[in-house]
Amino acid sequence: MKHELKLVSFIGQKGGVGKSSLARLLSVGAARKGHKVLLADFDLDQLTCLEWNATRLRRSVEPEIDVRAFKSLKKLRKTEGNFDLIVADTRGLADELTKDVAEESSVVFLPTGTSADDLRPTLALAQRLAKHGAEGKITIVLSKTGRSERQITGALEKIETQGFPVLAETWGLRDGLQSEFDSGGVGLESSNRYLREIAEQMERAMMARVFNSGRA
Ligand SMILES: Nc1ncnc2c1ncn2[C@@H]1O[C@H](COP(=O)(O)OP(=O)(O)OP(=O)(O)O)[C@@H](O)[C@H]1O
Ligand SMILES: [Mg+2]
Incomplete structure (x- = not known):
């Protein structure tokens, strides 16, 4: 079946909530399953995914991921034909470009912490995006929990009260995961079974959302 651009984006109003880490995890997870994946880094100030990929290449971590920097959707559209999944990592600030990326996405992940300080701006952004046509694509992810x-249950309840879908799996904050990222991994490659399981569960939850969503 021919499908349109399958763009999945990670968006947030706050910095440091796990957008890049989750975008990389989804990209590696999908690539491991044989999908042709492009990880599009829209965060030109930090180039988090590009830098991470340099480490990944240096250390020969498999599978190789195609990571490229983009400053507009126009450029991205030119390459879309070569991929069956494009994962967009965006800046820690929902600007115009971020809104455009959300509009073109079939799934928009909004990672957030569980605190009211994090949930408030995330839910406000979700509402703004919904007004701009992203309704039905938005999925909140509790991240760095x-x-x-x-606290997790409380956050899940708050999100559900506002009517936004949220992944049942959470992305737990673990020192060991940070070390995996620092050496070009995403958690799936970890020799620690416990860390690997955290990554596998989150990857499965995101993949299910991406590939089972009616719009994707
Ligand atoms: N599950 C986790 N356990 C431990 N550390 C984590 C985890 N997820 C992310 N981090 C770390 O938290 C920091 C922020 O994560 P990340 O870069 O993914 O967030 P971001 O939303 O992309 O940030 P920015 O808004 O700056 O782009 C990074 O140092 C990352 O290594
Ligand atoms: Mg980032």
């Missing part, structure tokens, strides 16, 4: 089940 601590070990308090109560």
